[in-house]
Amino acid sequence: MSKKADRKGGLVLQYVLLGVLALFCWLLQSAPGGFAVIAGCSPVLLPVLTAAVGVYYEERAGAVFGLLCGILMDIYTVPSVGFHAVVLTAVGVVCGFAVKHFFTHSLWAALVLCLGAALTYFVLYWLLFKCILGGGGAWFYLVRFSLPAALYSGAFGLVFCPLVRWLHRRLSFA
Amino acid sequence: MKKFFTSRPFKAIVTVLCVLLMVSIVFAAVGRRVAPQSDFLGTLLSPFQTFGASVTRQIDRMFTAIGRLDTLEDENNRLREELRTYRQQLVDFDEYKRENEFFRDYLEMKQQHSDFTFQPAIVTARDGADACGSFSIDAGTRDGVALHDPVITADGLVGYISEVGSTMSTVVTVLDPTLRVGAVVSRTREAGVVAGDTALLGDGACGLSYLASSSAVTIGDTVLTSGAGGVFPAGLIIGTVTDVKKDPSNVSLYAVVRPVIDARSLTQVMVITAFEGQGGLGDE
Numbered sequence: 041m042s043k044k045a046d047r048k049g050g051l052v053l054q055y056v057l058l059g060v061l062a063l064f065c066w067l068l069q070s071a072p073g074g075f076a077v078i079a080g081c082s083p084v085l086l087p088v089l090t091a092a093v094g095v096y097y098e099e100r101a102g103a104v105f106g107l108l109c110g111i112l113m114d115i116y117t118v119p120s121v122g123f124h125a126v127v128l129t130a131v132g133v134v135c136g137f138a139v140k141h142f143f144t145h146s147l148w149a150a151l152v153l154c155l156g157a158a159l160t161y162f163v164l165y166w167l168l169f170k171c172i173l174g175g176g177g178a179w180f181y182l183v184r185f186s187l188p189a190a191l192y193s194g195a196f197g198l199v200f201c202p203l204v205r206w207l208h209r210r211l212s213f214a
Numbered sequence: 215m216k217k218f219f220t221s222r223p224f225k226a227i228v229t230v231l232c233v234l235l236m237v238s239i240v241f242a243a244v245g246r247r248v249a250p251q252s253d254f255l256g257t258l259l260s261p262f263q264t265f266g267a268s269v270t271r272q273i274d275r276m277f278t279a280i281g282r283l284d285t286l287e288d289e290n291n292r293l294r295e296e297l298r299t300y301r302q303q304l305v306d307f308d309e310y311k312r313e314n315e316f317f318r319d320y321l322e323m324k325q326q327h328s329d330f331t332f333q334p335a336i337v338t339a340r341d342g343a344d345a346c347g348s349f350s351i352d353a354g355t356r357d358g359v360a361l362h363d364p365v366i367t368a369d370g371l372v373g374y375i376s377e378v379g380s381t382m383s384t385v386v387t388v389l390d391p392t393l394r395v396g397a398v399v400s401r402t403r404e405a406g407v408v409a410g411d412t413a414l415l416g417d418g419a420c421g422l423s424y425l426a427s428s429s430a431v432t433i434g435d436t437v438l439t440s441g442a443g444g445v446f447p448a449g450l451i452i453g454t455v456t457d458v459k460k461d462p463s464n465v466s467l468y469a470v471v472r473p474v475i476d477a478r479s480l481t482q483v484m485v486i487t488a489f490e491g492q493g494g495l496g497d498e
Binding site: 069081173178185 | 338350
């Protein structure tokens, strides 16, 4: 009984901490003034965080986390009605599924999936908003801004993966 | 017992006491001074007396403080509350000061363009994936904001409303290739079109195209909105010419314009919800 309660308490604490982390990342990435802008590229942190959550908490938790983060991003970026929610949910599911079936549970796998998530997000964003709906110079935009920003964002996996792994291991009391 | 009274130490003690007594009597009678033995002992014990007094004082204070603990706690709470109030007043003061400065800048613009109707807005979020610097503001249709309304600061043009909700809107900046602004060079009055160019995005610049090949535009010229099309009012500063090149087609000139506004650093903007000669882009 006590073990069960401990496990439940640990899970609640983990979800609360992940929620706080997501809010913090969202505030950072969407803050007016820009967060850590390098050569015109600023990182988008939530897809990477979603990938890390998908890797360590598996696809169902990854999907829910991705959906919530996506909705959070969608609320404040009107042109992307539903875009972020869909992409981030997919990122959570795919990362959880991939690590279960195609990768071993290692930090390297998590980092690769985070980078993949960032690349997927930025390429889809470019495809929809710059290639299809945007003006000219889409290829230049992809090479000059989208891909460097994806790599830059993916590098934040170095922070998120150990952090989420620590949360998952340390607070899983059972 | 008898042995003690007849012993040498006892006799010695009595002798010393008698001597001391006599000295005391003599000093008291003659000079009204403290006897030397008292003086000596007093000097010797003075530090201990001071220490003792200090300890006693501290103990006394402690007991007094314990007695006044409730009063002190009340006083402490009252002071904390006062401090909180003053801090809040200070924050409010800074906020009012900033707002005052913000609106004072617009007052001049309002005096110059009495036909403008302004709606102040706060930048709520940036789209981090968009290198063109689009952002969201906290004003929407409920505040009178409509699609394609111009967005400015006191320094000049920022962009226009590209998406509008009831309580929030998205602003596309002049750096975005989808936004085209009818422009005029202030000094030469030559007309052109300012539009975002992905090749110039890295430098935070946009392009002024369709200038005649004989154009006299030079570096440092100020570019203003022309008012053509009715989307933007005339006379808003867009930016400054930083370079003049030949167009790839070699038919006209092309100027690189650095906007006066750094969209990434904006925190407050104004939406012009109405102005004289306002047209629009329809629903496109």
